[in-house]
Amino acid sequence: LIAASTHTRAIVALCGWSYVLGFKANVRPTGSRVRLLKSAVRLDMERFWSQECIDSTMPVSDLPVEESLIRGESVVVIPGVATDLECRDLVKLCSQEASQYWEKRAAFGLPAEQLVRMPCMSAGVRTQLAGEDYQTLLPLEADEIAETVLKRAMTFIEEDFPRLKRKLFGAGSKTICDMYKDGELEFSTREPAVNVYAPDGDFPAHKDHKSITVLIPLSSNDDFIGGGTGFWPQGSEIAWRPSMVLRPEPGTAMLFCGQVQHSGIPIESGERVVFVASFSPHSIEALKYTGTRGRKARRLPRE
Numbered sequence: 411l412i413a414a415s416t417h418t419r420a421i422v423a424l425c426g427w428s429y430v431l432g433f434k435a436n437v438r439p440t441g442s443r444v445r446l447l448k449s450a451v452r453l454d455m456e457r458f459w460s461q462e463c464i465d466s467t468m469p470v471s472d473l474p475v476e477e478s479l480i481r482g483e484s485v486v487v488i489p490g491v492a493t494d495l496e497c498r499d500l501v502k503l504c505s506q507e508a509s510q511y512w513e514k515r516a517a518f519g520l521p522a523e524q525l526v527r528m529p530c531m532s533a534g535v536r537t538q539l540a541g542e543d544y545q546t547l548l549p550l551e552a553d554e555i556a557e558t559v560l561k562r563a564m565t566f567i568e569e570d571f572p573r574l575k576r577k578l579f580g581a582g583s584k585t586i587c588d589m590y591k592d593g594e595l596e597f598s599t600r601e602p603a604v605n606v607y608a609p610d611g612d613f614p615a616h617k618d619h620k621s622i623t624v625l626i627p628l629s630s631n632d633d634f635i636g637g638g639t640g641f642w643p644q645g646s647e648i649a650w651r652p653s654m655v656l657r658p659e660p661g662t663a664m665l666f667c668g669q670v671q672h673s674g675i676p677i678e679s680g681e682r683v684v685f686v687a688s689f690s691p692h693s694i695e696a697l698k699y700t701g702t703r704g705r706k707a708r709r710l711p712r713e
Contacts, residue, residue, distance in 0.1 A: 458489070459486055459487060459488040459489075459570070460486070460487045461475050461478065461484050461485075461486055461487075462484055462485045462486075462487055462654065462656065463483065463484050463654075464482070464483060464484060464485060464641045464642070464643050464653055464654050464670065465483070465643040465653055465654075466653050466654050467653075474573065475571065475574075476571055476573040476574040476577065479571075479574060479622075479665065479666065479667050480574070480577065480578075480667055481644075482644050482666070482667055482669045482670045483643075483644070484666075485641060485654075485656065485664050485665065485666045485670070486571075486664070486665040486666070487656065487658055487662060487663070487664055487665075488563075488566055488570075488662065488663045488665065489658070489659065489661065489662045490661055490662070491559065491562055491563050491566060491624075491626060491661060491662065491663035492559045492562075492626055492628065492660070492661035492663075492685070493661060494660070494661065496555050496558070496559060496661070497628045497629070497660040497661045499551070499552070499555055500552055500555055500556065500559075500604060500628050500683065500685065501628050501629050501633075501683045503548075503549045503551055503552040503555075504528060504548070504549070504552055504604045504606055504628075504683055505606060505681060505683065506549075507526075507528060507546055507548070507549050507552075507606075508526040508528075508546075508606040508608075508681075510546075511526050511545060511546045512526070512608075522608075523545070523608075524607065524608045524609065524610045524611030524612070525605060525606070525607055525608070525611045525612070525613065525674075526545050526546065526605070526606045526608075527544065527545055527600055527603050527604075527605050527606075528544075528545070528546055528547060528548045528552075528603055528604045528605075528606070529544050529547060529548065529600040529601065529602070529603045530547075530548050530553050530556055530557065530601075530602045530603065531547060531548065531550075531553050533597060533600055533601055533602055533603060534547045534600075536597070537599065537600050540599070542599065542600075544600050548603070548604060552604065556602060556604065556685060557602075559626065559685060560590075560602055560624065560685075560687050561587050561590070563624045563626070563663050563665075563687075564585075564586040564587050564590065565585075565586075565587060566663070567586060567622070567665070568585055568586050568587070574622075578621040578622060578667075578690075578691070579621065579691050580691060589691060590689075594691060594692055595689045595690065595691060595692070596620070596689060596690050596691070596692050597620070597687065597688065597689045598618055598619075598620055598688040598689070601686060601687050601688055601689075602685070602686070602687035603685075603686055603687075604628070604683060604684070604685050604686075605674070605683070605684050605686060606681065606682075606683050607634070607637065607674065607677050607681065607682040607683070607684075608677075608681060609677060609678060609679050609680070610676055610677070610678075611674075611676065611677055611682070612673070612674050612675060612676035612677070613673055613674030614673055615640070615642065615648045615652075615671050615672065615673040616671070616672070616673070617668060617669055617670065617671055617672075618668045618670075618688040619668045619669075620668045620688040620689050620690045621667065621668060621689065621690035621691065622665060622666070622667055622668070622688070622689065622690075623664075623665070623666055623667070623668070623670075623686065623687070623688040624663055624664075624665060624685075624686070624687045624688075625639060625663070625664045625666075625684060625685070625686050626661065626662065626663045626664070626684060626685040626686075627657070627658060627659075627660055627661075627662065627682070627683075627684050628660055628661070628683040628684060628685055629660060629681065629682055629683040629684075630659075630660055631657050631659070633680050633681060633682065634677045634678075634679065634680030634681055634682045635677065635678040635679045635680060636675060636676055636677040636678040636679075637657065637674070637675050637676070637677040637682045638655040638656060638657040638675045639655065639656050639657075639664065639672055639673070639674060639675065640652030640654070640655045640672060640673045640674075640675050641653060641654045641655075641656070641666070641670060641671070641672045642670075642671040642672070644669070644671075646671070648671065652672075652673065652675075655675060668688070668690070
């Protein structure tokens with residue numbers, strides 16, 4: 411594993427776009443490091459994750475990746491969290507639902523919207539109970555796929571970043587998936603969800619104020635021009651361009667913590683589809699890791 415990791419880092423240092431044992435990762439020589447997934451070893455798979463430093467002028471910290479994530483200094487990129495088939499099915503189903511939503515608005519003479527946010531069924535129920543509204547829900551088949559992908563991402567966090575799990579979700583024997591099943595997680599408003607971006611669609615810079623965010627592009631980068639997810643270093647001015655923009659391959663999960671400023675970059679043409687879930691345990695202890703410092707987080711739609 412050490413030899414494989416060293417070889418991989420050498421490839422990353424030579425070129426920005428690298429094919430590493432079968433997957434394509436958007437990485438930079440000064441701010442990336444690549445590691446083999448522990449679950450990949452257990453499953454006899456060749457899959458790696460990379461750690462991307464948000465401040466592109468700085469090298470990757472020598473801190474453990476979990477500490478770097480909690481400090482809001484980096485993003486962890488994990489290819490293959492959603493399969494190609496899952497991505498294609500979600501894009502097809504959600505694109506159709508978005509088209510129907512846009513057609514209905516046009517029929518009633520309502521102004522066009524460049525972003526359609528589709529909460530999963532459970533998120534839709536929570537939204538209504540909170541006295542809020544949503545545009546349209548995920549289709550049932552898409553909801554089932556999204557649920558599977560979310561649980562897979564939770565399992566990766568659990569198995570490959572155990573220190574992160576202990577710090578953000580407690581040291582008990584209960585898994586994150588079990589906490590989710592038992593209703594012990596709090597999600598951002600209208601999440602988990604799938605966002606569909608039309609031309610000129612974007613999402614302003616914001617912080618999620620949750621323990622962790624899982625953001626997974628579903629559509630191919632060939633399906634749109636522009637786009638991507640922009641990130642800003644801690645304390646930087648939003649007026650400036652993001653320090654880092656990631657456009658990973660479909661099915662690749664980006665993990666980052668709640669105090670990270672990020673945005674959905676506008677697309678110029680085509681259509682961009684992403685899955686997003688930002689969540690924390692129902693625990694006061696977790697607040698110190700979410701960037702809220704004890705205050706109530708703003709309830710806004712999330713990228």
